[in-house]
Amino acid sequence: MTEATAATEPTEPTEPTEATEAAEATAPAITSFDHAERRIWSGKAEPYADTYARLCAHLVPALLDAAEVGPGTRVLDVGCGTGTVTAAAVVRGASVYAADTDPGMAAATRRAVPGVTPHIARLPELPYPDATFDAAVGNFVLNHVGRPRAALAELHRITRPGGRVAVTIWRSPGAPGQSLIGRAAQAAGLTRPTWLPALAPQDDFPRTPEGLAALLDTAGLLGAECSETAWEHRCDPDTWWAGAERGIGAIGQVLNSGGAEGMAAARRAYDDLCTEFRTREGLLVLPHVALLAAGTV
Numbered sequence: 001m002t003e004a005t006a007a008t009e010p011t012e013p014t015e016p017t018e019a020t021e022a023a024e025a026t027a028p029a030i031t032s033f034d035h036a037e038r039r040i041w042s043g044k045a046e047p048y049a050d051t052y053a054r055l056c057a058h059l060v061p062a063l064l065d066a067a068e069v070g071p072g073t074r075v076l077d078v079g080c081g082t083g084t085v086t087a088a089a090v091v092r093g094a095s096v097y098a099a100d101t102d103p104g105m106a107a108a109t110r111r112a113v114p115g116v117t118p119h120i121a122r123l124p125e126l127p128y129p130d131a132t133f134d135a136a137v138g139n140f141v142l143n144h145v146g147r148p149r150a151a152l153a154e155l156h157r158i159t160r161p162g163g164r165v166a167v168t169i170w171r172s173p174g175a176p177g178q179s180l181i182g183r184a185a186q187a188a189g190l191t192r193p194t195w196l197p198a199l200a201p202q203d204d205f206p207r208t209p210e211g212l213a214a215l216l217d218t219a220g221l222l223g224a225e226c227s228e229t230a231w232e233h234r235c236d237p238d239t240w241w242a243g244a245e246r247g248i249g250a251i252g253q254v255l256n257s258g259g260a261e262g263m264a265a266a267r268r269a270y271d272d273l274c275t276e277f278r279t280r281e282g283l284l285v286l287p288h289v290a291l292l293a294a295g296t297v
């Protein structure tokens with residue numbers, strides 16, 4: 001972890017044990033959605049770094065700008081994954097803290113960003129005192145938590161008055177590139193496994209600029225604003241497929257639920273559908289659209 005500039009040091013949480021996980025299981029803050037997400041991300045650091053981390057990197061400069069991260073800013077990167085945001089914040093000269101619920105992800109960030117030792121911690125309950133940070137950011141994390149409003153309220157709590165909270169999520173409805181593998185899975189007759197619940201309706205919100213800004217507002221953030229960014233992600237078809245094939249995200253679980261036969265059928269459908277996005281050089285150009293929202297504590 002880089003040297004802290006403020007007086008209050010975040011408390012060092014311990015690695016989760018079976019006992020603490022059992023206690024979490026009974027805590028109302030942790031939903032069945034969170035448990036499924038935990039299972040999805042476990043062991044996925046390497047395939048994530050090889051595939052979708054590059055996609056999620058697109059909004060990082062804008063996210064750090066929205067959080068006003070610069071030299072000396074004491075910032076928390078929550079859901080740090082394999083360290084893209086943490087690394088970019090360190091380059092800006094910020095005093096960077098990182099946290100992720102998955103130990104493998106935390107370890108990947110530690111390897112990727114020398115000097116930063118991420119905590120293993122899970123939204124919506126982070127092990128930091130009130131007003132610890134100047135800024136808190138979460139890049140494509142809020143769409144993986146069971147209680148998004150509570151998660152934002154927690155980021156509000158740990159950020160000092162006048163500090164900034166900024167988050168990104170995917171927009172819904174999305175752009176055509178976002179549904180390519182889902183369409184292939186559907187064509188192969190694959191469906192969502194029963195252990196993979198959708199977000200509870202009372203916890204959900206519209207994945208639109210208005211919907212996300214309103215969520216920040218209800219979490220107590222002032223002057224909440226949300227913008228939409230569309231871009232084309234370029235990658236080769238095998239790399240794009242590999243992320244889901246290796247189990248990343250809900251779509252990865254859908255693909256793997258069909259066994260070898262289901263996977264092969266989905267891959268055939270995918271190869272057909274790729275023609276819609278393929279360049280002459282054989283790359284895919286995949287339109288995506290995401291939301292970036294920020295507010296002040």
Ligand SMILES: C[S@@+](CC[C@H](N)C(=O)[O-])C[C@H]1O[C@@H](n2cnc3c(N)ncnc32)[C@H](O)[C@@H]1O
Pocket residue numbers: 034037041053056057078079080081082083084085099100101102105121122123124138139140141144145146
């Ligand atoms: C899509 S990845 C984004 C990773 C990283 N922010 C990036 O930009 O590449 C989502 C990350 O959120 C983490 N995560 C999921 N639920 C979480 C929670 N409740 N609290 C903290 N981290 C969580 C996952 O372990 C994973 O590393």
